[in-house]
Amino acid sequence: MEKSEGGRKMDAMQAILTRKSVRSYTGQKVTDQQVQQIIEAGMRAPSGLANEPWRFAIVRDPQVKGNIAQLTKHTKVLEGADVLICLFMDNEVGYDLVKDSNTIGACAENMLLAAHAMGLGAVWIAEIRKNKDRVAEECGVDPERYxxxxxxxxxxxAESADPTPRKRTLDEVIIGRK
Ligand SMILES: Cc1cc2nc3c(=O)[nH]c(=O)nc-3n(C[C@H](O)[C@H](O)[C@H](O)COP(=O)(O)O)c2cc1C
Structure with a gap:
């Protein structure tokens, strides 16, 4: 996998084809500028009615990170990461649960691709949604609204760069050709 070096970023297709979920990390620091770039990539996602319902909380504090890590079965993944970016949907601007959820998904994928293109590893953790209100409280935001x-x-x-294999072939997933 080609990492971005010297300001050179991998192209979009290469990033899409080589991205993988990364669940263990070296401990090397991620800069505030890198975090900002990942969030800016999320904000470039399409959104229904252009409502941009995404909101972000950045968690670096070891105490808060540790507390959030206890709210998921993926405790070690969260503890091992240098930074957590918590992605919220703002209920005050949402208009359709399915479409707003799709929008948040597009935002999350943009963020994963950006992290990967920048030579970082990241993963989408949704299992923690079982404790979503407690995560919001740890982040200091209102769980009713966000x-x-x-x-x-x-x-x-700290993992191999091999992308995760897909379970189905192209022919299996193309269900219509007219
Ligand atoms: C909606 C959604 C929820 C996910 N939730 C979790 C999760 O809670 N924990 C986790 O380790 N990975 C989670 N993942 C990552 C998937 O496990 C991963 O994308 C899938 O196994 C394919 O691997 P890849 O991302 O390396 O291609 C989630 C991905 C999506 C899209």
Whole structure:
């Protein structure tokens, strides 16, 4: 996998084809500028009615990170990441649950691709939604207004770069050709 070096970013197709979920990290620091770039990539996602319902909380504090890590079965993944980006949907601007959820998904994928293109590893953690209100409280935001959709731990990958194989072939997933 080609990592971005010297300001050179991998192209979009290469990033899409080589991205993988990364759940263990080296401990190397992720800069505030890198976090900002990942969030800016999320904000470039399409949104229904252009409502841009995404909101973000950045968690670096070891105490808060540790508390959030206890709210999922993926405790070690969250503890091992240098930073957590918690992705919320703002209920005050949402208009359709399915469409707003799709929008948040597009935002999350943009963030994963950006992290990968920048030479970082990240993963979409949704299992923690069982405790979404407690995650919101740890982040200091109102759980009534902000629906916690995804936690994205980010760090430098300590894993193999091999993309995760897909279970189905192209022919199996193309169900119509007219
Ligand atoms: C909606 C959604 C929820 C997910 N939730 C979790 C999760 O809670 N924990 C986790 O380790 N991975 C989670 N993932 C990541 C998937 O496990 C992963 O994308 C899938 O296994 C394919 O692997 P890849 O991302 O490396 O291609 C989630 C992905 C999506 C899209």
């Amino acid at each position: 629906d916690m959709m995804v936690v994205i731990p980010v760090g430098y990958s």
